Amino acid sequence: MKSFETLGLSKGLVESVLQIGFETPTPIQEKAIPVLLNGNRDFVGLAQTGTGKTAAFGLPLLELVDDKSRDTQALVLAPTRELGLQIANDLENFSEKFKSFNIVAVYGGSSISEQIRKVKKGAQIIVATPGRLIDLIDRKAINLKTIKYIVLDEADEMLNMGFKDDLDKILSFTPEDKATWLFSATMPREVRSIMKNYMSDPFELTVGEQNTGNVNIEHHYVIIQDKDRYLALKRILDYNPDIFGLIFCRTRIDTQKIAEMLMKDGYNADALHGDLTQQQRDRVMLKFRQRSLQILVATDVAARGIDVEDISHVIHLNIPDEMEFYTHRSGRTARAGKKGVSIAMISKRELGKVKQIEKTLKSPFKRMTIPTGAEVCQKQLLAFMHKVNEVKVNEDEIAEFLPAIEAELKSLTKQELIKRFASLEFNRFFDYYRNAPDLNVEGRRGASEGGEDRHSSSGARFFINLGKMDGIDVSKLIEVIDDASGLGKSDIGRIDLKGAYSFFEVDTEKADQILKGFSGIEYKGRQVRVEVTEQKEFGSRSRSSSSSSRDNNRGGGGGRSSGRSSGGGSRSRSSSSDQKKKWR
Structure with missing residues (x-):
């Protein structure tokens, strides 16, 4: 394995890295640093989180940026303020024995006027979250025309969080001849789109198999x-x-609720979610990093970019x-x-x-x-x-x-x-x-024919006259059931997809809700028929009752009922044509 001394880094950078405690480069660092030090080519690095990507792009960036110029030469975009602050702090630590840079972190939840003041003092490197950077661009408080290097860190996270339009806008203000370095843990279609639209013949590096854990x-x-x-x-x-450890919940409400229940039961826990102020978030994260918190309960968005040892x-x-x-x-x-x-x-x-x-x-x-x-x-x-x-x-x-x-x-x-x-x-x-x-x-x-494992229950089994020939897969069928009856994914049991029809299960007490919900429903102009089956074996079609409509018309032009009560919970339907939603 190579050492940091053999990667082409200056002596001061190597000393700073060794002082921090890095002894040997990780695979992404060993392979990326020599390529990035050339500074003349776009780069895509795919590696799992926690593999040392910050040093992989941070060390070459510090090597290439001119500390004597007051122009902003490098821009690092991160999905969250926590990750942005962490990157800025790492860059300062990396350069401690090398050069003196003005590295400014730009993020929401903190004084924008103070951030503008720091930028105007001459920030050679800016680490920013997309939303706050857009604010500075709109205020004409930042000049991106002098950018030579732009880093998109955790690119898949930024796109998952809905920053696609912000990224497009930010990149439109940067020079055509800049070098773009993109780092990501996964490579979804949207990241490929960024590569296609904003990068030219990038050097692609994958450490480990793509999408592996x-x-x-x-x-x-x-x-x-x-x-x-x-x-x-x-x-x-x-x-x-x-x-x-970290406990992940889906919603802010659940996150706060679980954290409060744990604290009430004597656990050393706290919550991290989007409803907290920046001061509250900083206080929670400081306690967690110092290990005065044992358990952090968080949402996906709030926890993105957390790098705690x-x-x-x-x-x-x-x-x-x-x-x-x-x-x-x-x-x-x-x-x-x-x-x-x-x-x-x-x-x-x-x-x-x-x-x-x-x-x-x-x-x-x-x-x-x-x-x-x-x-x-x-x-x-x-x-x-x-x-x-x-x-x-x-x-x-x-x-x-x-x-x-x-x-x-x-x-x-x-x-x-x-x-x-x-x-x-x-x-x-x-x-x-x-x-x-x-x-x-x-x-x-075990897998059903439809391709999704679901539990086997003694609940009600239903026949539905929709199948693979209708372009139906498991997720689409769940969506149809949800919209018709108000039952969610957690209410639906085993699903068995056939060619022209399918079977699914729900709890017995919710059978009437299914039958009533599907009354008068159409899918792509075809009347949907749902019937309870009595056979225990999946795939049999012995019927005990059915939805009221039996029309098997395959003509076009119809729609499906989607009228909902405003009460949230049970959903009522109307068959009036002006309340029907067409399925495509």
């Missing part, structure tokens, strides 16, 4: 019922007493719908070559989603059982005993207190003392977990 991450999943989700989360946390676990309270979201979530752990664990909490209906992620990442997922109460008590007790065994004894300071302690405990034998001492910790968990139920749900892994 970090090999240092252990991927696990647990199957739970929705009502047990929070209880199962606490079991996992209690079973890992030394956890230093030694995160041991990432827990997905809800598994994300997008593959890229899972990649970036799990990438918060196992950084810089260390090990980490990613745990997805799923229902039986989501086994197919796990299988799809597993296939894309080319990393196996292991089924993990939720610990029993007895297992949690044992793990906590052993962890406590380990702390006792490892504790540093301050002999001089404690010496004067020992006689009084020994006098208090003199009636106890060694065995009694051990039992009582252990009980101080054991009783706390044993009282809580006494007669605790088993939260594990039996699940199976």
Whole structure:
């Protein structure tokens, strides 16, 4: 393996890097730095988060930028303020023994006038979030015509967050002859579009297989019922007493709610989401980085760009719908070559989603059982005993207190003392977990003909006269069911797609909701027919009841009913033609 000295970097840069604690370059650094030092070619680097991409582009950037000029020569775009501040801080640390640069971080949630003042003092390097940079451009407070190098860090994240238009606008203000360096953990279609429109014959570097996961991450999943989700989360946390982790939720409301519940239950936790002020976010992140917080509960957007060392676990309270979201979530752990664990909490209906992620990442997922109460008590007790065994004894300071302690405990034998001492910790968990139920749900892994694993239930099975010949796949069928009946993905069980028809399952008590919802519904001009089947075997068509319409007309020009009540929850439908939505 090469050293930083052999990559072509100046002595001052190498000294700064070694002082920080970097001993040998990571694969992305080893391969990217020599190419970028030439400074004359566009570049695309694909590597997982936590592999050292900041140094991979930061060190060549510092080497190429002229510290004697006051012009803005380099622009680094990052998806979040946290990542932007981190990059700016890293660049300053990298250059400590090299050159004196004016590196300015530009981001929302902080004084724009102060940022403008710093930029106008002569910022050779600007690290910015797209939204705030647009504000400075609109105010004519920044000149991008002198840009020689632009870095798009976490490009897939920026596009996932909806910054496509902002990126287009920003890039339109930069010179044609600049060098564009793009770094990304994944390479979705939108990133390819950026490459096509704004880059010329880029040098492409992929470290590891494209879209594969970090090999240092252990991927696990647990199957739970929705009502047990929070209880199962606490079991996992209690079973890992030394956890230093991130919990991901889908919404800001859920994030705040879970964090508050954990704090109320005595966990050292806090929340990070978009409703917090910048001051609140900074305070939470400072506590987390200093490890005075053990658990950070976050949304996907708020946690993007977080680079905190030694995160041991990432827990997905809800598994994300997008593959890229899972990649970036799990990438918060196992950084810089260390090990980490990613745990997805799923229902039986989501086994197919796990299988799809597993296939894309080319990393196996292991089924993990939720610990029993007895297992949690044992793990906590052993962890406590380990702390006792490892504790540093301050002999001089404690010496004067020992006689009084020994006098208090003199009636106890060694065995009694051990039992009582252990009980101080054991009783706390044993009282809580006494007669605790088993939260594990039996699940199976297998694919239906339609290509998605879903749970097998004893609920109601439905025949629907839509299938693959209608351009229907599993996600489209779920969308049709949702729009017609108001039932979401979590309400729908196993799906079996055929050529001209399909079968799906829902809980028995929701059967009437399905039948009523599909009354009068059309798909691409074809009347949709939904019927309950009595056969246990999927694929049989014995009917017990059906939606009211039986018209099998395949003519064109129709629509589907989509009238919704404003109440949120149950949805009512009207068959009037002016409320129909056409399916395409």
